[in-house]
Every structure is written in C-alpha cells, then in structure tokens.
Amino acid sequence: MGIRDVAAAAGVSITTVSDALNGKGRLPDTTRVHVREVADRLGYRPSAAARTLRTGRSGLLGLTTTMRSTEPFALTEFAWFAELVRSATATALDLGYALVVLPASSPHDVWGNVALDGTIVVDPADDDPLVHELLRRGVPVVSGGHPGSTPVYGWVDNDHVAAVRSVLDHLADAGAERIGLLAAADGPGADKGVAGYRAWCADRGVPAITEEYEARTPGAGRAAAARLLDRGPDAVFGLHEGCAPELLDAARERALRVPDDLLLACCGEGADPSVTSLSLQPALAGAWAVELLVGVIEDAGAGPLLPAQRTVPTRLSVRDSSTRR
Amino acid sequence: MGIRDVAAAAGVSITTVSDALNGKGRLPDTTRVHVREVADRLGYRPSAAARTLRTGRSGLLGLTTTMRSTEPFALTEFAWFAELVRSATATALDLGYALVVLPASSPHDVWGNVALDGTIVVDPADDDPLVHELLRRGVPVVSGGHPGSTPVYGWVDNDHVAAVRSVLDHLADAGAERIGLLAAADGPGADKGVAGYRAWCADRGVPAITEEYEARTPGAGRAAAARLLDRGPDAVFGLHEGCAPELLDAARERALRVPDDLLLACCGEGADPSVTSLSLQPALAGAWAVELLVGVIEDAGAGPLLPAQRTVPTRLSVRDSSTRR
C-alpha cells in the first residue's frame, strides 16, 4: 500500500496525494481533506526509506564516543555518559529527530547502514578519523568536549579549569591547606583538570599533591587513592567520576575521619548523599549538543559556518564530607 | 559519488560493482579485488537509504515503553530501564543492528519517519494500540514484560511470583513473622508481585500487610512507607525500584533499627550497598529481547510463528539490612 494505492483509491494523481499529505502545492481544501481521509481509511503510512532517499533527510542523529580505550562502550558505564545519552535522546525527540547510539568502531559496518542527518561525537580524539570521515560524507558533526584540532560545526564543553578552581576554593575556605588530587589519566577532561589544579596551586603558592592512575586498570584507583592519602593531605579532590568509594575506603583504612581529619570532594552526580560532589551536568551537555546539531542541520547553507560553542556550567553540591563541624 | 561512479571508474557495470562489494554473483577474485580497490580509492559508501528502500531492511530496531502515565519517558528515570536500554543497545550492535529509543507517542511523527526492522515494546498495555499498529505495518514486535492479550512474536519477563517468594522465604528464614509489602500500584509487574505476596501469605497462613501508592505522585511513597511501618511489621519488602530510602527514613523516624527491629529488602540494583536487594537483571532482559527480535527478523517466514518466550532470572543480594546478628 504505497502512495499509488492512495492515489488510485482517491481518484487523483500521485502528485496530488503527496501535496495533500505534506501541505504543499496549490490544492483546494476539499481535495486535501478528501485525500487525507482516503489515506487514513487505507491506513497508509509513507515509506521512511523512500522519503529519506528522495529528500536526503532521515530524521536520525548519531551519538558516539570515540574510545581512547580499545573496548567499546567504555564510557557507557559512567553515569555521566548515561545521563548525557538520556538527555540527548529526549531533546532530539522534542525537535522531531530520533537518536541512535553507535560505537566508534564495530565488527559490523553499522555506520554504513544508517543514514544520519548529523552526529554528536563525545570526547573525540585529536584529529579524530571518524569525524573526518563523517565530514567527508557531508554529515555535520558536533562534539561533546573540546574537539582539539578536529574541525567540527560546534561543540559543548565544561569549563574544566574554572570547575576545578571552584572546588579547590571551597576546600580552602573550609580550612584545607594541603589539598591532594586524585586523577584518572585517561578520563575525559582529565588533563584540563590537572592543569587547572596545578595552576591553582601555583597561584596560591601551595604544593601540588597529585596521584594519577589508569582508569581502565582494575584496582588502580584503590592503589592511587592509598598512595595519595599516604602523602598526608588534609583534603582530597577526586577528579574521576565515582571515585568516592575508593577514597573513603582508603581513609577508613588509615583511620582518618571524614570530614574531621580529611575533607573530601568528588566529581560525579553524587551517588553518595554525604559526599560533596561536582556535577558536570551531563544532561545539559546532551541537550545543548543536540540543539546545536539540529541548528546546523536545519540552517544548512544559510547560517554562519563558524563553529558554535556553548559552555556547560558545573554545579557544586556541598555535603557533609567537606563541611568542618 | 554513487555506485555509478565506481562502475565507471572501474570500467565495469553497476551490477558488477554491487556484486563485488556484497560478495554475491559469480565473479573472479581479480574483478572483486579490482572493484573494491577502486571503491576504496574513491571513498565510496553505499547509500543506506537506497539500500533500505530496495531491500526493505534498515538495520534499525526500535525500543519503546508505552507509558501508563501520560508523561513521556517516565520509565527512563528508573535505573532498571536505563540498564535495559544500555544492554539492548550493546547487544543490537553485536548483532549488526542499531537501536533507537522512541516514545510511544510524540508531537512529531517520529515513528513514521524511521524505518524499523523490528521493535521492542517494554511493558506494553493490554491490547496495546501501538503494538497493533506496528504489527499491521508488518513490523515484528517483541515485548519486555508479559504482553497480556497483545499478540506479539515473543517476550521476555521475570517470574515475578517466584521472585517475590524467594525474597519472602529469605526474610522468613531470617526470622520475620510479620512481613509487610510496599508496592507502587502502577509499577511494572506490580500486580503480579502483589498477587505472589498474597499467595505466599495464604500458603503460610500469615496475614498480608500491604500498602500501595501511586508512584507518579510525589510524596506518596513516603506516606505509604509510614503507613506500612505503623502497622507493626517486623520485616518489609519494597516492590518498587529505589524505595529503600523511603523505608529507611520511615524506620528512622520511628526509631526502628535496621536490621535489629526491622528486616528490610527492596527491589532494584542495590544503590545502597547495605540494603538487601532483588535485582530483576534488566541487562539480561534487554539482551534477550534483542536476540529474540533479531531471530524473528532473520527467520522471517521460515521459523515457527509461535511466540518465543524467555524467563529472566532474578538475583537476590543479601546484605546487612536483612541479616539478623
């Protein structure tokens, strides 16, 4: 039951059916109504594939994360990414698009089998080959996280340096004098965060106490947390999402009371309601990335081609773990 | 740069290019290699839209949840659903499909704009209109949760009754004699859970102590938890995901110590590591639903048309909250 059948049943031409259903052309309302009624009666639904082929628009957005690690969907485990995806999906639907989550690489050629109107690449590598391939195919790309030297149509990102400073300022205000930093070397925004920390320490003239680890290595976080606490800080900031348990455990093993002996702050959505946490607000990032992307798609050719950028604010939730009694 | 250009550049026909790239037809390897090389050099990528139009297969699976509540994506807030989606996405990709999450209804006609090879409907209503519409269009449907009288190709579901019994048995073993049940009236599987609870109580000859509430109403959970504890149970089981905080708060307000005065068990993934929790294993449900659906799609016409069913096991993690010291 294609458009042809509707045309036949309504006694008009294919053109007229198409125009009537899409609100185009010059047709009297009587014809429009008639055609719509016949189409409804037959239960006609236009073929998405044919429409996509003809118009070049699929109504689909891709969302991917290029893994620095080899294993696919490494980021999926993070609440940060999950929340970003959730928000991006909802926003895309609001704007009339559907969103499909794809791996940067796959044994099956999924990218080749899906027609995408645009793609969001989260945390792209520098000069990301996937991004280049997409741009070559004419697919607009917006990145989540600063794209480095990769040329994209726009991006959203946190101001990682300012975010780190806000946490450090808070800890200092609470009385901390030796603030340690626990960072995952390969986490998104880690380098910026560490740089911000060092700069802050330099500004204040205090020593930088950092321990880094490979987030992918099981147990590395625990070990690094232990090393960090052994260096005798009176406050610690965990830059990697969900590292609060590691730090709390390490503190407990050393009989350090939180917050009495050790102030604690951590990145993430604050799974533990007693730990001061810095949210990167992934929901905002996801929504804004979609908005940017859809803007690019629908302005195609018209708008300015300067990459649009939006800075996602962070939110510091102060809890018991960093509040001196 | 369509297939035509490749054919011209390689000095062969369109048919030959198609056959060479898709591994079909009878061609000598020399030709195959040559064509592939030329295609690579030109950076040719077949149009997904055209392929979909021609073959009728898009490589896309839909995933939706029909909301009993009016607001879209109500379930999205649940970790259960989020985990199911995550797992379904990964499994789909493993099998060469991409997955797109759609709302049951939307101001934009998203369903009409996406060509789906099949759809997973989570927690469908009885005689779900969306399911009927999909089946009418010839789109295979697999449901998450028992489909009731809706005719689908298959479904996955927990054995809610057995799951509830396992929790109740555990609480009874731990010494509980008056076990209360807190249930959200509109939660997935709630009716089955409550029925299982009543049956178990009847079997044992103990009174049923239940409180139900509307999960959508803010504060209703707190109130119901309070009512339940006021009825003096020595153990409670929260059927709704994430209701542990409500129960714990209510216990604290009444100076009931957990587990000394009150044993506590809850559904969910065990966000609180001290609370005994019953996981419905959404990751398994998502993966299996996709496997079932892909099986139906790829066996189209060949296999038996009896709906395939798989029961997802539950997992009870016993923690401090239900362990008598």
Added chain:
DNA sequence: GGTATGGGGCGATACGTTTCTTCGTAAAGC
C-alpha cells in the same frame, strides 16, 4: 474575440541501490 491570469491537477524524472533475467563466449561432451 483574443489574451492575460490563476487555480487545479498531472506526467515524468530522479534519488541510489539490489536483483532477476538475459546474453555472449569458451570449454567440454557425444
């Protein structure tokens, strides 16, 4: 009466594949 004008509608083409059928040729069988 001839010609602008404009509303109403249709024919035909293009989008880029996949695939069914056909065709020629060369080797093999009798």
Added chain:
DNA sequence: GCTTTACGAAGAAACGTATCGCCCCATACC
C-alpha cells in the same frame, strides 16, 4: 560439428517518494 554446461558480465526493472515543470480550463479583462 552440434549441443550442453559454466562462467563472466551487463541491461533493465523495480523499491516509493518528492517535485519541477507543464497543461488544461475558466473567468476576467481590454
């Protein structure tokens, strides 16, 4: 020498839609 078989490749017809341009017929206008 004539028919069968197999191989290598190509022609052309779909798939179902959107849309450009054209045609026809009234009515109105000079």
